[in-house]
Amino acid sequence: MGKMNISQEHIIDLIQEYQQGRISEEGFQKLQEWLKEDEANADEFAKYLALFKESGALSNLDKIQKEDAWLNISKSLSKPEKKSKVRRLHTWLPYAAAVVVLFAVSYFMIEQVRTDYDFGEDYNFAEVSSIGSKKAVLTLENGQKVNLEENDKELITEADGTLIQKNADSELIYDNASSSKDRVLYNQIDIPRGGEYSLVLADGTKVWLNSESSLRYPVQFVGNKRKVELTGEAYFEVTHNPSKPFVIESHDTEIKVLGTSFNVSAYDDEEHISTTLVEGSVELSCLGNKELLKPGFQATVKKGDNRFKVEKVNTTLYTSWKDGVFRYKDQSLEEICHQLSRWYNVEFFFTNHKYREYRFTGAAKKNKSLNFTLELIEKMADVQFAIKDDKIIVGKPE
Structure with missing residues (x-):
């Protein structure tokens, strides 16, 4: 039997109809034929x-394996040159229950009172956005600034003799084998919107920095502790x-570790600082209060407060960004747009406050265009996107 002439989108529709118990006899037969066609199907x-069940119940996300279902959606769903509207699979994803929004309302998410947005038009969101890349600005001890791009191979020597170079993966490497210890020198690396970068510090510690983040650190560590200062988000x-x-210092919070892997999110424009521990142990302190974190747990503290909220989490949801994937579990659309705005260097506006609180469970690869990512959200949630004055409008026809 030859390969079935059936689109990926049609297959998705059939699976969703099957899960909801409303598939037709003809559709069920097509689904069976597709399943027999290839073992991978x-x-x-x-x-x-699992995706449709999880989206409805928002439980047991761990059943969805690392390669989330929609990561493999056919490229035909989103062509880079032009965005095509897709039919909704369902309208039951938004929930009416009140939710706690972890992030402060940002300046680029002001609600719009106008209603003259054409959500039915085919938009090319690539025209007002760009896919992020590896880029950063390194500031040396003497104030000299060095632009770091993905393909450059510049070798830098600091005043104390430390060599700063890039490896094949565009990581910044600090080698102080021939450096002197007369005085402590500091460098700072700043990641712009639409950027990310990683570096290996003098002690071998590896740091991944997310968009709009900054790390200040000594060129070599001397004394009885290794201290750095973070603004934004980083994985260590x-x-x-x-x-x-x-020791990592960020705002009023100090994170002390001996050797471990964890994520810290501490942006200036967000009201909470979150530490997510993958392995090892960390001790957090904030305004006199201390908390010992265990692997698989996340501690969140509100700026200006010292009370930690500790809960067990799926750490992949908070660390996958460094591996090129955004993952979400029951996350508000406001939070998602906040993250996308940094990576794609674009501004979002909501037509109504209720759309901020729409919940979404899903994943998207960071190397896809914003067209692709927004189509995934449109396909799985009851919301649409439009463009007005180089801004992306979030809402739907009222």
């Missing part, structure tokens, strides 16, 4: 089935050294 079917893999703790 059975795995894809199970993933989509700290080299183990029991005699010299690694």
